[in-house]
Amino acid sequence: MNAFVDTPPSHDTVLRLRGLRAGYGAVEVLRDVDLDVAHGEIVTIIGVNGSGKSTLLKTISGVVKPWEGVIELKGENLVGLGVEQVVARGVVQVPEGRQLFGPLTVQENLELGSYSRRGKRGRPAADKMEEVFELFPRLQERRLQHAATLSGGEQQMLAVGRALMAEPRVLLLDEPSMGLAPLVVKEIFRTLRELNERGLTLLLVEQDARIALSLAHRGLVMERGRIVMEDGAASLLAADIQSIYFGHGGGRTDVTEDGHEKYPVVREGD
């Protein structure tokens, strides 16, 4: 394991994975994944299409059941818990493709974000919603609009805002830059950094290595379900990302299974 870390805010591990294996049916996707995320850290996992990034986040969230291995939140075992129990413990996911409730209003989407906190002590949902509106003022203007009618960027803001309503201890983000113009991505990533500076721990999964590493403290490269490289974000950025990326993985396409175009991984001469 590479010891270099850009800015380690703290050393106490929030999320800990050991020897994680998971897959679909008989097909193994995650092969022996180890990962530590410290409190206040931004860790990113980069990898090409189909390398298993979404599967990793789904496994942490309890959507995919692990075959073997350890998932711990501050020492508490998460393996075997239902999806809703994992959220209730503060591991909250912003899923790939945003997955908003399209026919429901912006406000209703946010209210549903706080569903896992209902009946629990903590800040009232209305206060949290105010905070989300402060982070993303555009959502406030559109709070009575159906989520499906938002622009792509606004939808991603809503997806992040909805997850924040659950008062996450660790926020899992699956390709938040997907399909968005660079300027919008910058805006959202600025907000993510701000959230991190207030103490939120982030685990970010991205195909776009450059933008992910510009935000993260630490990066891991995933290839065919394995972590093949790990380093501080600055050193990964400084290294020739293209050779890291294409040295192993081989071909990738810019189109996801559902036909959406993806944001290019590495823009030439950018």
Place this chain on the structure above:
Amino acid sequence: MTGQQFLQYIFSGITNGSIYALTALGFTLVYNATGIINFAQGELVMLGGLSAIGLYRAGLPLPLAFVGALIIVLIVAVMFEQLAIRPLMAKGVLAQVIATVGASLALRTAAMMIWGREALPLPPFSGDTPIRVLGASLTPQTLWVVGTTIVIVLALQFFYKRTLTGKAVRACAVNPLAARLMGVSYASVVLLSFAVSGVISAAGGAMVAPISFMSYSSGALLGLKGFAAATLGGLGNPLAAVFGGLTLGILEGLAVGLVSSGYKDAIAFVILLLVLFVRPQGLFGGRVVERE
């Protein structure tokens, strides 16, 4: 046909239409949450009617027999979900739909063994002295049916639009995975949908029993009409289901008046076929509920 007669057929259409509306609501609530078309929905209506009759004959006062029928059907609907639907969750919607067909046969057989083959009556909730309205006569039972239907629709509307649980049910209908990621238990939403749909159907059955007798086999036709009404509305929209039910009831009433009572039951078939051929998404079906 005179104006009075016309009004009379409309009244009768609205009464029957309210029952179809409640049955259609039952279909819609379950379909929205699960994608399942519950072929036992009509049997739940029948069970509501026969339970009310049974409890009344056992000596309970009418209001208690009504509430008792709702509780019985609630229990049956919950058991049905737990025993027939939940174990098939991983097998997919088709297996679950087939389970509902099985459940409908089982419920029909059980009803026949308990209440026999004869169609049984129930007295009207508050007498049968008709009220004159513009020359047409309105039975108090019609007011009960329409009033209860309005209360149920308003209560549902409040539940789905104003409560967090109701919003969670709608969220599940749109995107079950995302709803689970927000901490909503999909299994609970499915159970809740079956329970609510059972109670609503039971209310329909218990209220219609004083108007048309109820027998173990009444569920088939009631189910078909409720399904036609739900399809007319687009099978995903509760208010449209209510509209579909009332439309079907009024068309039936007019067919009886203008043509012959022999054609009454054919209307539902014609509507069902027309909708399926001409406008499969229903009258209001701009939105087809997408499921994973």
